[in-house]
Amino acid sequence: MPPLKSRIDDLAIFGGTPTFDSELHVGRPNMGDRQALLRRIDDILERKWLTNDGPLVREFERRICQLVSVKHCVAVCNATVGFEILTKAIGLSGEVIVPSFTFIATAHALRWLGITPVFCDVDPVTHNIDPAQVAQIITERTTGIIGVHVWGRPCDVDALVDLARRRTLKLLFDAAHAFGCSYKGRMIGGFGNAEIFSFHATKFINTFEGGAVVTNDDKLAARLRLMRNFGFAGLDTVACLGINGKMTEVCAAMGLNSLESLDNFVEANHRNYELYRQQLAKVPGISLALYEESEKCNYQYVVIEIDETAAGISRNIFDEVLWAEKVLVRRYFYPGCHRMEPYRTDDPQTGLRLPHTERLAGRVLCLPTGSAVSSDAICAICDVIKFIIKHATVLRERFLIGPIFRHPWRSSS
Numbered sequence: 001m002p003p004l005k006s007r008i009d010d011l012a013i014f015g016g017t018p019t020f021d022s023e024l025h026v027g028r029p030n031m032g033d034r035q036a037l038l039r040r041i042d043d044i045l046e047r048k049w050l051t052n053d054g055p056l057v058r059e060f061e062r063r064i065c066q067l068v069s070v071k072h073c074v075a076v077c078n079a080t081v082g083f084e085i086l087t088k089a090i091g092l093s094g095e096v097i098v099p100s101f102t103f104i105a106t107a108h109a110l111r112w113l114g115i116t117p118v119f120c121d122v123d124p125v126t127h128n129i130d131p132a133q134v135a136q137i138i139t140e141r142t143t144g145i146i147g148v149h150v151w152g153r154p155c156d157v158d159a160l161v162d163l164a165r166r167r168t169l170k171l172l173f174d175a176a177h178a179f180g181c182s183y184k185g186r187m188i189g190g191f192g193n194a195e196i197f198s199f200h201a202t203k204f205i206n207t208f209e210g211g212a213v214v215t216n217d218d219k220l221a222a223r224l225r226l227m228r229n230f231g232f233a234g235l236d237t238v239a240c241l242g243i244n245g246k247m248t249e250v251c252a253a254m255g256l257n258s259l260e261s262l263d264n265f266v267e268a269n270h271r272n273y274e275l276y277r278q279q280l281a282k283v284p285g286i287s288l289a290l291y292e293e294s295e296k297c298n299y300q301y302v303v304i305e306i307d308e309t310a311a312g313i314s315r316n317i318f319d320e321v322l323w324a325e326k327v328l329v330r331r332y333f334y335p336g337c338h339r340m341e342p343y344r345t346d347d348p349q350t351g352l353r354l355p356h357t358e359r360l361a362g363r364v365l366c367l368p369t370g371s372a373v374s375s376d377a378i379c380a381i382c383d384v385i386k387f388i389i390k391h392a393t394v395l396r397e398r399f400l401i402g403p404i405f406r407h408p409w410r411s412s413s
Contacts, residue, residue: 005387008394013324019380020326024368026301027202031371032254032261040253049249053229056252061212063259064197067180068189070214072221075247075255076228079176079198079211083109085245086194086213089223090170094141099129100338100350101357102148106174107337110146118142119338124356127151127289131159144170149178149188151289151301157183157191164192172196179205180266182296189214199255204265204300204370207255210247265371269299272369272378276302279382283389285311302367303332305360312392315363317399321388322365327381330366 010016031037044050057075064073076082087109096110100119107117118137123130127150134145145164147155155173164171171191176198178188189195194215199207215221223240226233231242247255258265273291280286289303306315315331322329336357337343338350351358367381388395 004383008391008398011321011324011387012326013321014398018324018326019384020377023326023328024373024377024381025328026330026366026368028368028370028372029201029206030204030258030261030265032257036260037253037257040256041250044249044253051246051248053246054249054252056249056256057247060207060247060252060255060259063256064189064212064214067259067262068187068214070187070190071216071218072214072224074213074215074221074224074228075207075252076211076213076245077247077251078200078209079196080105080109081243081245082211082213082228083174083196084113085224085227085243086172086196087113087115088241089220089227090144090172090193092144092170094143095139096144096146097129097134097137097142098146098337099148099150099357100336100354101127101150101333101360102174102337103176103333104337104340106146106148107343111342116141117337117343119336119343119350119354119357121354121356122150122360123156124359126153126156127360128153128155129160130356131156131163134160135163138167138169142167142169144172146172146174147192148174148176149181151303152177152179152181152298153289153291154178154181154183154188154295161192176200176203176211177300178298179203180262180296180298185295187296190216193217194220199251199258204269204298205255205258205262207247207251207258210251210255266298268371269369270297271375272373273299273302275375275378276367276369276382279379280304280385283382283386285309285313285389286385300369301332302369304365304367305363306365307363311389313388313396315365317395318365318385318388320399321395322381322384325384327368327384329368331361332364332366334361334364336361 012018061073095116095118098117101122110117121133173195175195179197181188197212199210227242228245231238231240233239285307287305291297308314
């Protein structure tokens with residue numbers, strides 16, 4: 001790594017040497033024990049059972065049930081397909097209330113099936129859907145509520161459960177961020193009618209590409225199993241409409257491999273989170289999203305909010321400068337689902353009733369973490385952040401000239 005920046009022209013965005021030789025990503029895959037994975041894959045090839053509810057998929061589902069204390073786990077090819085199958089299986093229709101401050105798949109899965117996602121504002125502190133706001137936008141067309149456990153920090157589950165019960169609505173949770181986390185001592189996975197986990201490569205537990213629906217509802221689980229396999233109830237019997245949502249054996253092998261290293265991954269994430277917390281504690285205008293230490297947590301995301309007034313510089317300038325240094329921070333969930341297509345065309349005025357979402361989408365950055373990010377790298381990232389704050393005025397003035405840096409991966413925004 002090059003020495004600390006001493007003047008503004010040392011920044012890579014102005015022609016200096018980047019802080020890192022190779023790019024640091026948010027969510028670089030955790031690999032676990034490579035040899036154990038290769039042994040499992042070799043066994044798969046020996047059995048010649050590659051998909052169709054194989055033994056590793058069933059073992060993976062059993063392990064998930066044990067870890068999150070839930071009756072049923074239905075492994076799927078990815079969380080979005082799992083969400084779509086669940087939506088069909090549980091009978092959602094009309095309108096479903098969702099936060100806009102989430103990954104676009106949450107809304108797309110509904111819209112893909114002809115359901116209208118109605119965007120709700122979030123709590124500015126927790127970043128999760130606000131139950132009080134949900135209550136205000138329920139209509140006669142509303143059939144369900146989707147809570148998203150953003151950053152792995154649980155929604156206000158009790159309030160949402162109470163509201164769904166009183167209004168006779170289905171309640172689902174997008175728990176893509178929240179595997180291994182708990183709410184009031186109970187593991188996330190068993191709340192509402194069902195919850196959806198993502199095991200995408202960027203998640204701390206991954207199956208290369210995959211997901212799972214978990215539920216304590218016996219009948220719902222049976223429908224989900226039928227629907228993920230074209231509706232087949234036997235060799236020649238199709239009992240209902242279905243699609244192909246099955247997880248493969250090789251994906252389950254990676255999932256089992258990940259689960260065996262779960263404690264190590266969480267330990268690395270926690271260590272990184274604490275180091276970031278220590279390094280950024282007194283930096284003006286920077287606040288770190290904190291986790292409740294009394295609960296179980298995967299510490300998968302290190303999230304900062306940048307207060308432009310206090311920091312003297314915008315989140316977007318931070319983003320450009322850090323990318324030039326090969327620190328590939330992410331502006332989750334910019335600009336908000338409601339500002340993406342087709343939703344922004346459907347209702348261009350949605351943002352007027354989502355003030356907290358609009359504010360967060362302009363302030364949040366996710367920082368690199370995970371087992372691939374060293375303590376030295378984190379200290380170097382934090383040094384760059386402090387340097388940016390120190391030279392905020394000059395940076396802001398230079399950016400008034402126009403865009404300086406654009407990573408080839410990124411489109412203009």
